Amino acid sequence: xxxxxxxxxxxxxxxxxxxxxxxxxxxxxxxxxxxxxxxxxxxxxxxxxxxxxxxxxxxxxxxxxxxxxxxxxxxxxxxxxxxxxxxxxxxxxxxxxxxxxxxxxxxxxxxxxxxxxxxxxxxxxxxxxxxxxxxxxxxxxxxxxxxxxxxxxxxxxxxxxxxxxxxxxxxxxxxxxxxxxxxxxxxxxxxxxxxxxxxxxxxxxxxxxxxxxxxxxxxxxxxxxxxxxxxxxxxxxxxxxxxxxxxxxxxxxxxxxxxxxxxxxxxxxxxxxxxxxxxxxxxxxxxxxxxxxxxxxxxxxxxxxxxxxxxxxxxxxxxxxxxxxxxxxxxxxxxxxxxxxxxxxxxxxxxxxxxxxxxxxxxxxxxxxxxxxxxxxxxxxxxxxxxxxxxxxxxxxxxxxxxxxxxxxxxxxxxxxxxxxxxxxxxxxxxxxxxxxxxxxxxxxxxxxxxxxxxxxxxxxxxxxxxxxxxxxxxxxxxxxxxxxxxxxxxxxxxxxxxxxxxxxxxxxxxxxxxxxxxxxxxxxxxxxxxxxxxxxxxxxxxxxxxxxxxxxxxxxxxxxxxxxxxxxxxxxxxxxxxxxxxxxxxxxxxxxxxxxxxxxxxxxxxxxxxxxxxxxxxxxxxxxxxxxxxxxxxxxxxxxxxxxxxxxxxxxxxxxxxxxxxxxxxxxxxxx
Numbered sequence: 001x002x003x004x005x006x007x008x009x010x011x012x013x014x015x016x017x018x019x020x021x022x023x024x025x026x027x028x029x030x031x032x033x034x035x036x037x038x039x040x041x042x043x044x045x046x047x048x049x050x051x052x053x054x055x056x057x058x059x060x061x062x063x064x065x066x067x068x069x070x071x072x073x074x075x076x077x078x079x080x081x082x083x084x085x086x087x088x089x090x091x092x093x094x095x096x097x098x099x100x101x102x103x104x105x106x107x108x109x110x111x112x113x114x115x116x117x118x119x120x121x122x123x124x125x126x127x128x129x130x131x132x133x134x135x136x137x138x139x140x141x142x143x144x145x146x147x148x149x150x151x152x153x154x155x156x157x158x159x160x161x162x163x164x165x166x167x168x169x170x171x172x173x174x175x176x177x178x179x180x181x182x183x184x185x186x187x188x189x190x191x192x193x194x195x196x197x198x199x200x201x202x203x204x205x206x207x208x209x210x211x212x213x214x215x216x217x218x219x220x221x222x223x224x225x226x227x228x229x230x231x232x233x234x235x236x237x238x239x240x241x242x243x244x245x246x247x248x249x250x251x252x253x254x255x256x257x258x259x260x261x262x263x264x265x266x267x268x269x270x271x272x273x274x275x276x277x278x279x280x281x282x283x284x285x286x287x288x289x290x291x292x293x294x295x296x297x298x299x300x301x302x303x304x305x306x307x308x309x310x311x312x313x314x315x316x317x318x319x320x321x322x323x324x325x326x327x328x329x330x331x332x333x334x335x336x337x338x339x340x341x342x343x344x345x346x347x348x349x350x351x352x353x354x355x356x357x358x359x360x361x362x363x364x365x366x367x368x369x370x371x372x373x374x375x376x377x378x379x380x381x382x383x384x385x386x387x388x389x390x391x392x393x394x395x396x397x398x399x400x401x402x403x404x405x406x407x408x409x410x411x412x413x414x415x416x417x418x419x420x421x422x423x424x425x426x427x428x429x430x431x432x433x434x435x436x437x438x439x440x441x442x443x444x445x446x447x448x449x450x451x452x453x454x455x456x457x458x459x460x461x462x463x464x465x466x467x468x469x470x471x472x473x474x475x476x477x478x479x480x481x482x483x484x485x486x487x488x489x490x491x492x493x494x495x496x497x498x499x500x501x502x503x504x505x506x507x508x509x510x511x512x513x514x515x516x517x518x519x520x521x522x523x524x525x526x527x528x529x530x531x532x533x534x535x536x537x538x539x540x541x542x543x544x545x546x547x548x549x550x551x552x553x554x555x556x557x558x559x560x561x562x563x564x565x566x567x568x569x570x571x572x573x574x575x576x577x578x579x580x581x582x583x584x585x586x587x588x589x590x591x592x593x594x595x596x597x598x599x600x601x602x603x604x605x606x607x608x609x610x611x612x613x614x615x616x617x618x619x620x621x622x623x624x625x626x627x628x629x630x631x632x633x634x635x636x637x638x639x640x641x642x643x644x645x646x647x648x649x650x651x652x653x654x655x656x657x658x659x660x661x662x663x664x665x666x667x668x669x670x671x672x673x
Contacts, residue, residue, distance in 0.1 A: 069274040161200035448566050477490045543557060604670060
């Protein structure tokens with residue numbers, strides 16, 4: 001995993017650098033023309049003007065409208081026809097891939113997401129680059145993991161490594177990249193997951209610094225906490241930042257709903273969004289692109305207070321329109337922009353009221369940037385560290401922490417979902433319940449697929465059908481036409497009806513006449529919860545698996561017994577991984593659970609000579625070669641037996657049962673004592 005983490009870190013850094021180059025190239029093509037395109041090769045290719053503000057001001061108004069419209073006209077079909085998961089801000093798609101598909105992300109997403117987002121940003125769309133780079137890095141990690149054929153549990157971690165590498169490389173923020181991936185993407189701070197994520201983040205940062213240099217994203221004046229009492233206005237502004245973040249979230253998804261209702265082809269709606277953003281840009285070109293130059297102006301306190309308020313509302317509207325219409329880009333940079341405008345606006349009044357005990361408006365812009373991000377993502381730790389690493393300013397950390405915590409408290413109290421999980425919940429995906437009770441959500445068809453299902457040709461006569469059935473142990477047979485396309489299923493129990501009349505029907509009936517069902521298509525990327533639900537709707541013991549891109553191409557089958565076996569194995573794996581004390585439900589006497597490597601787990605009844613003696617006195621590990629994992633204490637009252645991890649001085653009483661682990665031979669020898 002360390003080696004893979006290093007490789008994913010390098011891939012994520014390369015993806016981030018290429019993506020930034022693409023943005024600059026497309027931006028120069030749209031706003032600067034031939035001279036600009038040549039210029040990026042003559043100078044530092046990534047010394048980009050973060051948005052085309054100054055260039056737009058020198059353009060005629062109709063160019064400002066036309067460029068985002070053309071960008072949307074390219075992005076819409078690109079996403080619709082090649083990779084629809086590239087639509088929107090990217091992070092929810094990665095979260096869903098980890099939670100529902102074991103980290104599997106289609107390889108084409110890398111190219112489509114990079115190109116679509118670069119065009120959206122480069123043509124003036126009001127979106128950021130963090131969401132795309134998360135999805136690009138995650139897709140690169142997923143591709144590497146799939147190529148190496150790692151199991152789903154490791155693939156999820158590798159996807160997190162890719163996301164961390166992308167964030168770390170594009171923002172020069174190794175700590176924030178690792179924590180964002182662990183806190184938001186993977187949702188797990190366990191050492192086994194965090195270690196490779198940290199390694200990828202560090203490798204990506206070193207690689208990007210080697211090429212891009214070690215420079216903060218925003219030059220920030222030396223702010224500090226002027227007075228201890230100043231924490232109070234920072235906390236109040238944190239509360240307001242939470243409300244502003246919620247307004248941004250609801251505006252974003254309201255725009256999605258609005259564009260969903262527009263009766264136009266799906267691929268054309270991004271052009272409509274580009275047109276509307278262009279109209280806003282006629283008067284406020286600051287909203288074009290990621291907006292870092294405007295954020296820098298707010299941090300230095302050079303923007304008028306009225307313009308700060310107007311840009312706050314305009315950016316919410318422009319970003320909602322860009323993403324809601326089907327554009328591709330992140331919400332992190334817009335959240336920074338919105339926070340900077342809100343903080344600068346509010347901070348102007350705070351400083352005017354209390355000039356001797358408060359910092360200037362720029363300090364409040366800086367703190368509110370982090371507060372809005374924390375509230376929108378429900379990730380205050382990541383927000384604090386990202387702002388610190390983006391600005392490389394440490395003196396502002398105390399008020400930043402206070403504001404981020406307050407904004408997150410308000411946002412989580414008023415609305416359960418973050419800006420990422422809200423999108424998933426609208427699709428019917430609840431990640432809060434995912435971790436848990438239904439373990440089949442985390443198991444996938446590709447882990448248990450049978451690549452050699454029993455098949456029959458549609459024109460096979462009854463005699464050949466019966467001969468094949470008698471030679472097979474299967475109960476389901478999948479019928480294919482002359483082009484090997486699946487047309488349905490024959491169940492063994494249905495064939496019994498023809499046996500009484502086989503002499504009459506043997507030359508009349510063919511397999512195509514006996515089809516009694518055609519189950520809904522299942523693909524290799526479906527989780528086993530979906531499979532088990534389909535099994536519960538009928539009497540079939542085996543279901544067909546088809547190609548995800550071709551629902552009539554049979555690639556295998558899945559058996560109910562294999563689903564149940566996979567579930568039992570997952571229960572035991574989780575139990576042994578750390579939840580054994582409270583959740584283990586071990587096999588009853590006579591049943592063994594394979595642990596791999598020749599080891600098994602089994603519940604046994606201790607022999608009478610064990611009664612009244614302690615684990616230490618019996619020295620079971622040395623004498624029998626097994627470990628006592630759990631003890632199920634007998635309860636004379638008839639209540640359910642209490643199960644717990646035993647200590648060396650626990651004694652064994654009549655009626656107790658032991659859960660032991662060891663080699664198969666050692667466990668079986670102990671079981672027959």
